[in-house]
Amino acid sequence: MNKVGIIGGLGPESTVEYYQSIIKKYQQRLGSQEVLPELVINSINMYQVFTFISNGNLDGLADYLTKAVNTVDTAGADFAIISANTPHIVFEKVQENTNIPLISIVEETYKQAESLDLNKMGLIGTKFTMEHDFFKQPFRDGNTEIIVPHEQEQQYIHEKIVAELENGIVNQETKQSYLEIIERMRKEDGIEGIILGCTELPMIIKEDDLDIPELNTTDIHINRTVDQILHS
Known part of the structure; x- marks a missing residue:
């Protein structure tokens, strides 16, 4: 099994949905409620993301997300997801600068x-x-x-x-x-x-x-x- 790193907080409501749904779907796939996936969540600041984009600072946004992904990488994640659509504006640049694969929404x-x-x-x-x-x-x-x-x-x-x-x-x-x-x-x-x-x-x-x-x-x-x- 692979451990997923979730870049959350983008916003908090959908992060909760990701966490709960990943667990539910994982258990459904394995046919048991007595199993749980391994995951790590790094909750960052949605409003900081909006500020970067509003100011046209996409390099700053990419650096911010790259650090977030590197944090879950250090925590043992085998791959990562960014649990929001908007930050994918810099998806390719983040992927280029991180060591673990990302899944694009x-x-x-x-x-x-x-x-x-x-x-x-x-x-x-x-x-x-x-x-x-x-x-x-x-x-x-x-x-x-x-x-x-x-x-x-x-x-x-x-x-x-x-x-x-x-x-x-x-x-x-x-x-x-x-x-x-x-x-x-x-x-x-x-x-x-x-x-x-x-x-x-x-x-x-x-x-x-x-x-x-x-x-x-x-x-x-x-x-x-x-x-x-x-x-x-």
Whole structure:
């Protein structure tokens, strides 16, 4: 069995989901509740990550995350994951400067979309994920079109993620507004599915809320992580 190092705190709510779901899925795979995976969590500062990106200091962000990965490496992790979408803006640079392999939430989500033969996807998440190309590029390279909400919608989605979801608050009014944005994208932009490109979004948007396929990046990432834990 491999030990996973989780770079958490990005935010705390999704870190809890990663921890609990990894354990649950691991036990389901092995058919026993009397087994537990070995893991180590390094909880860092989500707001520091946002500050680096807002200031355009991607080198500073890469250094910050590299140190975080090196910490779990020292603690005995065989591989690591960054339990959020936004920090993957510097994923390649972090991987280049760390000794243990990282599993990319972006790459794993693209593989899932490819397996479903979806050619036009909507993407919601933090403003950084929606504005920048790091999440969109693998899809474009694979001839999958990525559509993001209008600028005003992006601002609303981001503000509610930071003010509510990152603090564990699930507001039904916010949920309805999110669903209305997705429905508008389906009707006006012709999206075939939606990517929940923030690891807190599954707290508020459930699979049965939508009439189109939903790519839950948190669940996709966790499934791949359990695969790697069990890989020998």
